[in-house]
Amino acid sequence: MTVMADTTAPFRPAIALALCTAWLVPGSVLGQEQARSISGYRKASSANQLAVEHRLAAMLENDSAGRHFRYLTDKPHVAGSPRNRELADYVAARFREYGLEDVKLHRYDVLLPYPEQVGVTMLEPYRFDASLAEDGYPQDPDTYDAEVGITYLGMSASGDVTGDLIYANSGNPADYDWLESQGIPVAGKIAIVRYSVPYSYRGFKALTAERRGVKALIIYSDPADDGYRKGLTYPAGPWGPESHIQRGAITYDFLVPGDPLTPGWASVEGARRIPESEARSVPRIVAVPMSYRDARPLLEHLGGPVAPLAWQGGLPFTYRVGPGATKVRVNVRMDGKTRAIWVVEGRIRGTDQPDQMVVLGNHRDAWVYGAVDPSSGTATQLELARALGTLLREGHRPRRTIVLASWDAEEWHLTGSTEWGEQFARELGAGAVAYLNVDASTSGPEFEVGAVASLNRVIVETVRDVIDPNSRRSLLDAWTRDREPRDPARAGAGGTALALDLVDNELGSGSDYTVFLNFLGIPIVGMAFDGPYGVYHSQFDNYYWMTHFGDPGFRYMTAMAEVWGRMALRLANADIYPLDFQLYAMRVGRFLDSLGAQPAVAEHLDLAEARAAQRSWADAAARLERGIAAALAGNPEASFAPLNQALLQVERRFLLEQGIPGRPWFKHALYAPRFTYAAMTFPGVQEAVDEGDWPRARDQLRRLAERLRAVSQAVEDAAALVPAQDGLP
Numbered sequence: 106m107t108v109m110a111d112t113t114a115p116f117r118p119a120i121a122l123a124l125c126t127a128w129l130v131p132g133s134v135l136g137q138e139q140a141r142s143i144s145g146y147r148k149a150s151s152a153n154q155l156a157v158e159h160r161l162a163a164m165l166e167n168d169s170a171g172r173h174f175r176y177l178t179d180k181p182h183v184a185g186s187p188r189n190r191e192l193a194d195y196v197a198a199r200f201r202e203y204g205l206e207d208v209k210l211h212r213y214d215v216l217l218p219y220p221e222q223v224g225v226t227m228l229e230p231y232r233f234d235a236s237l238a239e240d241g242y243p244q245d246p247d248t249y250d251a252e253v254g255i256t257y258l259g260m261s262a263s264g265d266v267t268g269d270l271i272y273a274n275s276g277n278p279a280d281y282d283w284l285e286s287q288g289i290p291v292a293g294k295i296a297i298v299r300y301s302v303p304y305s306y307r308g309f310k311a312l313t314a315e316r317r318g319v320k321a322l323i324i325y326s327d328p329a330d331d332g333y334r335k336g337l338t339y340p341a342g343p344w345g346p347e348s349h350i351q352r353g354a355i356t357y358d359f360l361v362p363g364d365p366l367t368p369g370w371a372s373v374e375g376a377r378r379i380p381e382s383e384a385r386s387v388p389r390i391v392a393v394p395m396s397y398r399d400a401r402p403l404l405e406h407l408g409g410p411v412a413p414l415a416w417q418g419g420l421p422f423t424y425r426v427g428p429g430a431t432k433v434r435v436n437v438r439m440d441g442k443t444r445a446i447w448v449v450e451g452r453i454r455g456t457d458q459p460d461q462m463v464v465l466g467n468h469r470d471a472w473v474y475g476a477v478d479p480s481s482g483t484a485t486q487l488e489l490a491r492a493l494g495t496l497l498r499e500g501h502r503p504r505r506t507i508v509l510a511s512w513d514a515e516e517w518h519l520t521g522s523t524e525w526g527e528q529f530a531r532e533l534g535a536g537a538v539a540y541l542n543v544d545a546s547t548s549g550p551e552f553e554v555g556a557v558a559s560l561n562r563v564i565v566e567t568v569r570d571v572i573d574p575n576s577r578r579s580l581l582d583a584w585t586r587d588r589e590p591r592d593p594a595r596a597g598a599g600g601t602a603l604a605l606d607l608v609d610n611e612l613g614s615g616s617d618y619t620v621f622l623n624f625l626g627i628p629i630v631g632m633a634f635d636g637p638y639g640v641y642h643s644q645f646d647n648y649y650w651m652t653h654f655g656d657p658g659f660r661y662m663t664a665m666a667e668v669w670g671r672m673a674l675r676l677a678n679a680d681i682y683p684l685d686f687q688l689y690a691m692r693v694g695r696f697l698d699s700l701g702a703q704p705a706v707a708e709h710l711d712l713a714e715a716r717a718a719q720r721s722w723a724d725a726a727a728r729l730e731r732g733i734a735a736a737l738a739g740n741p742e743a744s745f746a747p748l749n750q751a752l753l754q755v756e757r758r759f760l761l762e763q764g765i766p767g768r769p770w771f772k773h774a775l776y777a778p779r780f781t782y783a784a785m786t787f788p789g790v791q792e793a794v795d796e797g798d799w800p801r802a803r804d805q806l807r808r809l810a811e812r813l814r815a816v817s818q819a820v821e822d823a824a825a826l827v828p829a830q831d832g833l834p
């Protein structure tokens with residue numbers, strides 16, 4: 106799954122920041138790579154680095170990415186299946202063939218129940234058996250493959266229940282509140298809800314239904330959200346046809362991700378496992394996904410009041426909320442089994458500091474063929490591996506280690522990355538510079554990126570140097586233009602100042618960066634090229650869809666390989682890690698402004714201590730930046746090793762030893778996902794505020810201020826390690 110690449114996720118315009126952009130050059134300098142400088146590099150090494158990157162870019166081939174993509178999407182490859190094991194071997198074989206080092210497979214045995222039976226039958230007002238199947242189309246042979254199997258929601262409970270149906274819009278708490286306010290009882294009913302308006306993770310819908318006493322949950326794709334109301338439907342267009350079904354997991358991984366039976370430690374051989382009945386992330390409710398074709402008769406016969414205007418969908422009748430007329434039976438039987446999953450790892454060992462590493466991850470498992478999600482990303486990763494391996498053979502070994510990881514069972518509970526991160530927590534804590542995630546790499550041409558703000562600068566500088574396949578201009582220009590309509594007032598900025606605003610620094614969850622950010626305190630980036638995409642997690646997310654709509658010619662897959670590869674090499678080869686703690690401090694200052702602007706907060710909390718810590722962090726970061734600029738221009742013999750070691754540790758200082766209340770696995774003081782996967786900043790404080798628990802909010806605010814002071818101190822310590830330059834005060 107991926108939230109960033111999910112077109113149903115809302116676009117959150119980032120806060121406009123007035124920024125010092127002295128390090129940026131105008132976007133019209135393509136072709137003059139040698140003249141450019143890169144943050145974190147001495148002048149001489151900068152030219153060398155750009156030459157290496159140029160070589161990398163020249164090696165990337167659309168056809169080669171396309172061949173990987175054809176193989177990866179040839180058959181369904183859900184986690185735990187023999188086919189996904191074959192693909193693990195395929196990835197490992199390519200890593201070895203291309204010259205990556207220390208290639209290995211890590212096995213984890215995790216809770217991964219498959220369905221034995223899934224059925225939905227309308228019993229009244231007449232009998233209707235939902236097909237729960239997707240149509241075949243003659244032009245696309247993949248739509249006739251028997252291996253597609255039963256459609257289901259991962260981690261649904263087993264059960265056979267019958268009851269009156271109610272329609273509860275998106276299945277969010279406010280929706281059930283409204284029903285109850287109308288005198289419509291919710292407990293004991295079967296609820297049908299639609300996907301994602303406003304965007305909320307299906308697991309949150311399941312938890313909400315479970316808490317309200319709903320007997321079973323049906324989640325369907327409304328044509329207003331990803332079907333004919335959006336545009337042409339498959340196979341004529343990219344939107345979902347009437348039979349498409351969005352599978353997906355409903356795991357409560359916003360409480361704790363990874364294998365539900367080993368929360369907080371790796372599910373390696375011999376590991377302690379808790380009973381399933383004690384696993385907090387396992388849903389207790391029966392849940393089924395449905396197409397709008399199957400949902401139509403169920404909804405059409407509902408009695409009761411007319412649903413509010415905002416709840417009306419794209420089917421051609423007036424939606425009512427029930428109950429009345431429609432009685433339904435939902436029957437799910439899961440096999441309850443644990444299955445083996447496989448994480449593939451390969452690396453290019455660094456010359457100078459092999460223990461310091463940049464980690465590049467993509468998940469390999471899909472719900473069906475997974476063309477967009479995730480095979481576009483896997484093809485991108487393999488093409489990048491080929492180019493990096495060739496660079497290595499040509500003698501360009503990076504200064505620090507680059508690790509490529511192919512995760513498994515991301516779709517279930519972010520499993521493979523979480524288990525691997527838990528297993529290697531010590532090595533990663535000591536040496537990981539950054540984690541760069543690509544889940545779905547392409548469903549269109551629009552660049553989207555989320556990151557911790559210390560990496561904004563690296564992102565912007567990297568995309569400045571990549572050519573957008575459509576416009577043949579800098580990807581930075583294309584990105585800026587896509588996201589912000591031409592604004593005469595901003596024209597003078599050349600689009601570059603805007604670009605910083607376009608990195609989304611509000612991080613939720615829904616992909617494999619979670620363990621790195623929230624559990625290990627490692628700076629993360631998540632990237633995708635997006636476009637109109639209505640077949641998410643259906644069998645139509647396949648080769649035909651990608652080659653007709655998403656990325657014909659595989660140009661954006663290789664563009665992503667270039668972005669990903671350049672970024673990795675920049676971090677791996679930097680003289681001084683180009684982490685921007687000044688911008689980060691500014692961003693956190695804005696987060697504090699937003700927190701303080703909440704009316705209840707102004708009344709009950711005093712942010713002075715946190716603000717003081719943020720200001721001293723900003724001051725220390727400014728001194729650090731000045732020192733680094735001088736050091737990079739100064740003595741070419743100076744060693745930056747102690748400084749770099751200090752820089753890579755700064756993000757770790759955000760980790761709260763005890764985690765956030767009720768979710769100890771989530772340790773980052775700035776970020777945790779809401780249960781919907783949406784971003785939440787200062788989660789410990791914010792959740793207490795949301796609950797009106799002021800003593801807890803004050804306690805959490807004190808802990809936050811403590812973390813901000815620790816970050817400030819870490820930046821201060823780093824500044825003290827900048828080698829002194831003659832002539833500097």
Ligand SMILES: [Zn+2]
Nearest residue numbers: 106107478544
């Ligand atoms: Zn995904």
